[in-house]
Each structure stands twice: as structure tokens, then as C-alpha cells.
Amino acid sequence: MASYDDLAQRAGPAPDIHIRTTTVGRAVVCTPAGNLHSENEEQVRRALEVALGRRPAVLVVDLSEVRMFTPAA
Numbered sequence: 001m002a003s004y005d006d007l008a009q010r011a012g013p014a015p016d017i018h019i020r021t022t023t024v025g026r027a028v029v030c031t032p033a034g035n036l037h038s039e040n041e042e043q044v045r046r047a048l049e050v051a052l053g054r055r056p057a058v059l060v061v062d063l064s065e066v067r068m069f070t071p072a073a
Contacts, residue, residue: 016040019047026057033065 016035021028028051032044051059 017043019044021047021051023056027060028054028056028058029060029062031062031065035068035070036066037070
């Protein structure tokens with residue numbers, strides 16, 4: 001499993017969330033960790049857009065480390 005810098009996270013910090021992006025074969029796995037809410041949903045969206053921009057065969061969004069979703073997110 002190769003880890004690489006998540007360019008979307010460099011765009012600016014958002015509270016309560018960290019997004020790890022890894023590759024497994026030809027798949028890209030995005031794993032947000034923390035609380036997902038309206039103040040950080042754009043950061044998650046950017047991370048997914050960056051991952052899709054790499055044109056993976058498969059994009060996996062692993063939500064197992066998200067502790068809380070708010071209705072606005």
C-alpha cells in the first residue's frame with residue numbers, strides 16, 4: 001500500500017477531519033477520519049476530486065473512521 005500527499009488537504013485546514021489517501025493496486029482509497037459536517041464537507045469533496053483526477057480503476061471511500069455525520073453534511 002503506497003501513501004501519497006493529499007493535495008486537497010493542502011488547500012486549507014478544516015476542523016475535525018483528516019483524509020488519508022492511499023493506493024492499493026489500481027484502486028485509490030480515501031479514508032476520512034473524524035467528524036463530517038458542513039464546515040469540512042468541501043475539504044472532503046476536494047480530496048475525492050483529486051483522487052478521481054488520478055483516473056483510478058476503482059475509487060473506494062472508506063467511512064469506517066468517520067465518528068459523526070451531521071445532517072448538513
